[in-house]
Amino acid sequence: MHLVDVHTHLDHPQFEKDLLDVIKRAKAAGIVAVITQGVDHERNLALLELAKLDPMIKVAFGMYPLDALNVEVDPELAAGDDYSRRTKTSFADTLDAIEEHKDAIIAIGEVGMDFKYSKDHETQSANFRQIVRLAKRIHKPLIVHSRNAEKEILDILEDEQYFHVDMHCFSGSRKLLERGIKLGLMFSIPTNVVRNQQFQQAVEALPIGNILTETDAPYLGPYKDLRNEPANIKEAILKIAELKRMDPVEVANAIYFNYQKMFL
Ligand SMILES: [Zn+2]
Numbered sequence: 001m002h003l004v005d006v007h008t009h010l011d012h013p014q015f016e017k018d019l020l021d022v023i024k025r026a027k028a029a030g031i032v033a034v035i036t037q038g039v040d041h042e043r044n045l046a047l048l049e050l051a052k053l054d055p056m057i058k059v060a061f062g063m064y065p066l067d068a069l070n071v072e073v074d075p076e077l078a079a080g081d082d083y084s085r086r087t088k089t090s091f092a093d094t095l096d097a098i099e100e101h102k103d104a105i106i107a108i109g110e111v112g113m114d115f116k117y118s119k120d121h122e123t124q125s126a127n128f129r130q131i132v133r134l135a136k137r138i139h140k141p142l143i144v145h146s147r148n149a150e151k152e153i154l155d156i157l158e159d160e161q162y163f164h165v166d167m168h169c170f171s172g173s174r175k176l177l178e179r180g181i182k183l184g185l186m187f188s189i190p191t192n193v194v195r196n197q198q199f200q201q202a203v204e205a206l207p208i209g210n211i212l213t214e215t216d217a218p219y220l221g222p223y224k225d226l227r228n229e230p231a232n233i234k235e236a237i238l239k240i241a242e243l244k245r246m247d248p249v250e251v252a253n254a255i256y257f258n259y260q261k262m263f264l
Contacts, residue, residue: 001237001252003031005034005214005217007215009217010022010036015217019050019053022230023056025231027054027056029231029232029234033056034056036058041089041093042088044094045097048104058107060108062143065118065145069120098134099134099138102140105140106141108131108142109144111144112149115152125156132156135164141263142165143188144166144168146170167180168188170202186211186258187212189203189212189236191220191236193236204243212255240255
């Protein structure tokens, strides 16, 4: 079985001590690709070094929507999130660096819009539109984060006619999910699908051809309060197989096919 984790954060401080063991366990579980996400310019560049640890590790350069705004997040709103949210580099310079390193990266991510932690919808929309145009120009798939901004994201993608997109952790309405399916978008289902009803319903609604798997590690694990890691993808495969009434090997093969179509 070839398993894939299309959205993870291997540079997260929670992996500092035992990253090599995490990689070993991922391989033992059948993981062949882990796309680790950049959230700002400095971390994007550091990921190129991290990827040298193993060919399984693929790099996406991105800009977390709040970093792109260069705003400090209200610590109360961001409770439990241990990433700092201020980058030294401007949004424009980050986009330039994405273009400069386009041959070293597999995708642009994570990028998107976050209306929960910032009310500046206008700047976020303008930034996201610029990123979509860059992706289109350099032919890279987008891995999109959206929080309470699903409709606006779909509007911009439609406007720009760019659908080479994975919606990470999509939590929009059923109506918006169906709109995304019609546009041909991919939806990466996180490992907490084993215990999260919303993602279970999304799996039921999604054709298997639109499904990818992700961990968002160290977050969104199958076991509450335990650090997540790529090896846990196998739990998501089992749950998706159960929900789709398919054989787990058949599910894994279909998702690997989707991965190849999307990223290779
Ligand atoms: Zn993420």
